[in-house]
Amino acid sequence: xxxxxxxxxxxxxxxxxxxxxxxxxxxxxxxxxxxxxxxxxxxxxxxxxxxxxxxxxxxxxxxxxxxxxxxxxxxxxxxxxxxxxxxxxxxxxxxxxxxxxxxxxxxxxxxxxxxxxxxxxxxxxxxxxxxxxxxxxxxxxxxxxxxxxxxxxxxxxxxxxxxxxxxxxxxxxxxxxxxxxxxxxxxxxxxxxxxxxxxxxxxxxxxxxxxxxxxxxxxxxxxxxxxxxxxxxxxxxxxxxxxxxxxxxxxxxxxxxxxxxxxxxxxxxxxxxxxxxxxxx
Numbered sequence: 258x259x260x261x262x263x264x265x266x267x268x269x270x271x272x273x274x275x276x277x278x279x280x281x282x283x284x285x286x287x288x289x290x291x292x293x294x295x296x297x298x299x300x301x302x303x304x305x306x307x308x309x310x311x312x313x314x315x316x317x318x319x320x321x322x323x324x325x326x327x328x329x330x331x332x333x334x335x336x337x338x339x340x341x342x343x344x345x346x347x348x349x350x351x352x353x354x355x356x357x358x359x360x361x362x363x364x365x366x367x368x369x370x371x372x373x374x375x376x377x378x379x380x381x382x383x384x385x386x387x388x389x390x391x392x393x394x395x396x397x398x399x400x401x402x403x404x405x406x407x408x409x410x411x412x413x414x415x416x417x418x419x420x421x422x423x424x425x426x427x428x429x430x431x432x433x434x435x436x437x438x439x440x441x442x443x444x445x446x447x448x449x450x451x452x453x454x455x456x457x458x459x460x461x462x463x464x465x466x467x468x469x470x471x472x473x474x475x476x477x478x479x480x481x482x483x484x485x486x487x488x489x490x491x492x493x494x495x496x497x498x499x500x501x502x503x504x505x506x507x508x509x510x511x512x513x514x515x516x517x518x519x520x521x522x523x524x525x526x527x528x529x530x531x532x533x534x535x536x537x538x
Contacts, residue, residue, distance in 0.1 A: 286471030329497030
């Protein structure tokens with residue numbers, strides 16, 4: 258049986274902490290050190306969602322958090338986004354508290370629910386972060402992002418006139434509007450059907466290849482994680498801990514042809530078996 262904290266054989270052997278998901282040498286985009294999160298319940302009871310999580314994401318790296326439901330993946334992302342705080346431990350983004358980067362609008366976030374303004378056009382939804390930040394709208398930036406996500410012909414459409422995948426593209430463009438240093442994605446395609454989700458995975462792979470922004474993705478989808486990430490951090494069931502760190506050695510850019518490679522399927526099968534084993538345990 259696999260141990261609860263296991264290091265990928267493809268990881269560097271000279272790392273001082275074999276269970277810390279450390280990024281490549283250089284500046285760190287995201288760092289969690291000894292993070293524990295407990296939620297208080299009624300009658301003085303509590304539940305521990307995370308227990309001693311160490312996680313580092315290098316600048317310009319794409320890391321996916323993979324694990325069973327309730328393992329604390331979204332809690333990690335919420336803490337990095339400054340929407341929650343650890344009970345114990347430390348969360349830093351570019352060496353600073355998340356709140357500092359939020360104040361400077363250096364974090365871009367896209368959740369499973371796109372949260373677009375239904376009365377506003379696609380263009381105005383993408384331009385919204387400029388207005389929230391009190392900045393003049395950079396029309397050239399908005400146009401470039403709409404072109405990047407393939408929606409330049411839908412700038413005047415309302416969200417109700419778009420498909421689910423198109424609405425999520427608007428949400429990603431909005432998250433990138435202020436040219437953030439870090440992009441946080443919490444199951445952004447979780448509500449889509451399988452065909453649309455797969456198509457959006459390829460779209461995100463293309464967008465990320467052009468932006469090369471530090472990215473943390475929360476997902477339940479193994480194929481999605483393997484297609485998109487430089488490294489995959491597999492978490493245990495609650496309380497969430499780092500169980501396994503997998504480097505994805507598939508070449509970039511990654512398109513449809515990558516998903517037909519034996520190495521892709523071998524990695525998906527290994528990670529799926531690991532998740533199934535953890536669920537059985």
